[in-house]
Amino acid sequence: MITVTQLEYIVAVEQHKSFSMAADACFVTQPTLSMQIKKLEEYLGIVLFDRTKQPIIPTEVGKPIIEQARNTLREVNRIEEIVKQHQGIVSGDLTVGIIPTLAPYLLPRFAGPLTREYPEMRLYIKELQTEEIIRQLKQDQIDVGILVTPLHEDGIVETPLFYEDILVYTNPEYKFEDKKELSIEDLKSPDLWLLSKGHCFRDQVINLCAYQGQLSNNLPIAYESGSLETLMKLVDNEGGFTLLPELATxxxxxxxxxxxxxxxxxxxxxxxxxxxxxxxxxxxxLEALAGTIKQVMPNEYLNPQRGEVVEWRG
Incomplete structure (x- = not known):
């Protein structure tokens, strides 16, 4: 007979790529965890993990079984959630992944109000890039992500929260000095400072500008930053311009x-x-989190018609 505990153990091993680390994560001894996984393998008549590899990886037949174990554990957890919803209780641990171009500007707005409104809810925050959020969502390492959409990703549900403008931040002595409004053509310049690769806002900027040339060609420093604040300081000190999401301003x-x-x-x-x-x-x-974020945002941010959503992911 297959047990929920055995399913938890095989998911933990796949996640941590190690029997000892999985045992620590599950708060059991390694022999206990190994014995339960061995029992499950004997019951199924197959081998779930290739123990000759380091780090440990699932066998070909093990991969779909572990994925099904994840889905089964999610459904088991839904039983408690159904009861809580029926009783009007919002409690438990919620692990949230949030992208770096949102975290410093959005997190201070909602974290305090959320935990004060729902004191039995424990919030854990991870600052991660988009692709890592997607990976951890699919492996149940986080519960929910806050990031820029649309993603066009199978198996992921998107719940839009708000819409923020994309703005230009310029050095006061740059050629934009006398312009309050810029055209897309104005932005097609090698004087544009960009975030480093892996940030979705970088890809949004490139898509918006449809820039095909050598990036940062005329800039005095060949540098790509992971921080919007750093980009602003570079613009201030070295010239040129960058693009910013509205919350950053x-x-x-x-x-x-x-x-x-x-x-x-x-x-x-x-x-x-x-x-x-x-x-x-x-x-x-999730409903409590979404509701709180919408409550703390200005009304104009909640209007999906306020502008043209820029795609960043193909």
Whole structure:
């Protein structure tokens, strides 16, 4: 007979690629975990893991079985969630992945109000790039992600939260000095500072500008940053310009606000969403998270018609 515990153990081994680390994660001894997995393999008549490889990997037949184990564990967890929803209880642990271009600007807005409104809910935050959020969602390492959509990703559910403008931040002595509105053609310049590869906002900027040339060709430093704040300081000190999501400009002093330009050809926006695995089990907590974020955002951010959503992922 297959037990829930055995399913938890094989998912843990696949996730950690190690029997000892999986045992630690499951708070059992390694012999106990190994014995239960061996029993499951004997019951099924197959070998789930190739123990000759380091790190340990699933066998070909083991891969779909472990994926089915994940789905089964999600459904088991839904039983408790159904009861909580019936009782109106929002409680438990929620692990949230959030992208770096949102975390410093969005997290301070909702984290405090959320935990005060739902004191029995424990929030764990991981700052991760988009592809890592997707990977960890599919492996149940996090419960939900906050990132930029659309993703066009199988097995992922997107719940749009808000829409923020994409704006231009320029050096005060750059050629944009006398322009308050810029065209897309203005942005097709080698003087554009970019985030490093792996950030979805970088890809949005490239798609928006349809830039095909050598990036940062005329810049004094060949540097790509992982931080919007660093890009702004480089623009201030070295010239050129960069693009910023609207939340990153919130709270700027008047001098910095004067360096912001809008884009007139279209009003480019980025769609920010909650994303979860298709059979997400913690629905009441997800609804609480989404509701709190919408409550703390200005009304204009909630309008899906406020601009043209810029795709970043093919």
């Amino acid at each position: 919130d709270g700027m002093n008047e001098d910095l606000q004067n360096r912001i330009r809008t884009i007139k050809d279209l009003k480019p926006t980025r769609e920010v969403s909650l994303v979860s695995a298709r059979n997400f089990a913690k629905e009441s907590m």
